[in-house]
Amino acid sequence: MDSVQMIKALTYAFGAPGFEDDVIEVAKQYVPAGYNTKRDSLLNFYIEKEKNPNLPTLLLDAHSDEVALIVQAVKSNGTIVFAPLGAWVPAALYAQRVVIKNREGKLVTGVIASKMPHFGGDKESPPTMTSMTIDVGASSYDEVVNDYKIGPGCPITPKAEFEQAGDILFAKAFDDRIGCAAVLDVMNKLNGHTLNVNVSGVLTSQEEVGLRGAEVAANVIKPDIAICFEGAPADDTLVEPHMIQTAMKKGPMIRIMDVSLIVNPRFQRFCMDIGRKFNIPVQEAVRTGGGTNASVFHMSSMGVPTIVMSCPVRYAHSHNSMCSITDYHNTVALTVEIVKALNAEIIAQF
Numbered sequence: 001m002d003s004v005q006m007i008k009a010l011t012y013a014f015g016a017p018g019f020e021d022d023v024i025e026v027a028k029q030y031v032p033a034g035y036n037t038k039r040d041s042l043l044n045f046y047i048e049k050e051k052n053p054n055l056p057t058l059l060l061d062a063h064s065d066e067v068a069l070i071v072q073a074v075k076s077n078g079t080i081v082f083a084p085l086g087a088w089v090p091a092a093l094y095a096q097r098v099v100i101k102n103r104e105g106k107l108v109t110g111v112i113a114s115k116m117p118h119f120g121g122d123k124e125s126p127p128t129m130t131s132m133t134i135d136v137g138a139s140s141y142d143e144v145v146n147d148y149k150i151g152p153g154c155p156i157t158p159k160a161e162f163e164q165a166g167d168i169l170f171a172k173a174f175d176d177r178i179g180c181a182a183v184l185d186v187m188n189k190l191n192g193h194t195l196n197v198n199v200s201g202v203l204t205s206q207e208e209v210g211l212r213g214a215e216v217a218a219n220v221i222k223p224d225i226a227i228c229f230e231g232a233p234a235d236d237t238l239v240e241p242h243m244i245q246t247a248m249k250k251g252p253m254i255r256i257m258d259v260s261l262i263v264n265p266r267f268q269r270f271c272m273d274i275g276r277k278f279n280i281p282v283q284e285a286v287r288t289g290g291g292t293n294a295s296v297f298h299m300s301s302m303g304v305p306t307i308v309m310s311c312p313v314r315y316a317h318s319h320n321s322m323c324s325i326t327d328y329h330n331t332v333a334l335t336v337e338i339v340k341a342l343n344a345e346i347i348a349q350f
Helices: 003-012 021-029 141-149 174-190 211-221 266-278 325-341 343-349
Strands: 036-039 045-048 057-063 066-073 079-083 097-101 107-113 133-135 156-157 163-165 168-171 198-204 227-234 253-258 284-286 306-313 321-324
Touching: 003 021, 003 141, 003 168, 003 174, 003 325, 021 045, 021 198, 045 174, 045 211, 057 174, 057 211, 066 141, 168 174, 168 325, 174 198, 174 227, 174 306, 174 321, 174 325, 198 211, 227 325, 253 266, 266 306, 266 325, 306 321, 306 325, 321 325
Parallel strands: 057 198, 057 227, 227 306, 253 284
Antiparallel strands: 036 045, 045 198, 066 079, 066 156, 079 133, 097 107, 097 156, 107 133, 163 168, 168 321, 253 306
């Protein structure tokens, strides 16, 4: 399997929260042989074999949606009012290109616009979310609605090119298509191995707007243990050296806590030990913000040991994020060894 081509295809897929259909279609091409797939009405995508009832079930999760926008209204001059789907810094949106999926399912390119300095725009202050609109090149309400087939509820995602420059990948939506790729890569690499756990994969929907797909997936899969893959925000260009906890090119990050969970310390140490055993670089992080699907899975059933396995991503939640392909390969390699080492006795100790 060409991991880079898979990552590229996944990042290009249109996947606004609630509209993850295209991501599922790409993912179907990389499902390992012998696995069955299904999707639910929330657009969670499940990848499973028939489970051995005598083995515990491991869930491998990544969310398929990306931060996006949605059409709220169309102005008389043909510009489009939008609302956010997920957490955006408004300055990251201004003057960027986007694609709108219209009511016929076709993609229409637009530019996020605000009042220019030539016409009284404030050069000192960045535009706010409510001061910006999207311009698709139309000149009237009727043109947008009747010709472009765009109206309230049409989803919008960033438009950005994928590029590889040596070890570095550039694209939109590494949060969390890099995780989606990891789920598929790990499952393919484990396929054919005799394991002491059932492995169930799920690409969950609507994480960016409140972990909604994970709520349903936890009830469907009923895992005994879980690994959530994330494209975690890298901080190595933003903080003092002693505070760096998620650096690009330093391997996957297994977080200790964030605002939504304190990771099971026994499972976390087990994973760190596996990394040391196989000489795979691993980072740890204590986050005072953010949250992931792990917060849902670790509180499901009677409590599920859960870790967040993260590939560091610079400038997440923007059109132009970057990550290291070496970090990605180490994320996959570490997870493969963790899964091979798990069994019912070890899980019971967590």
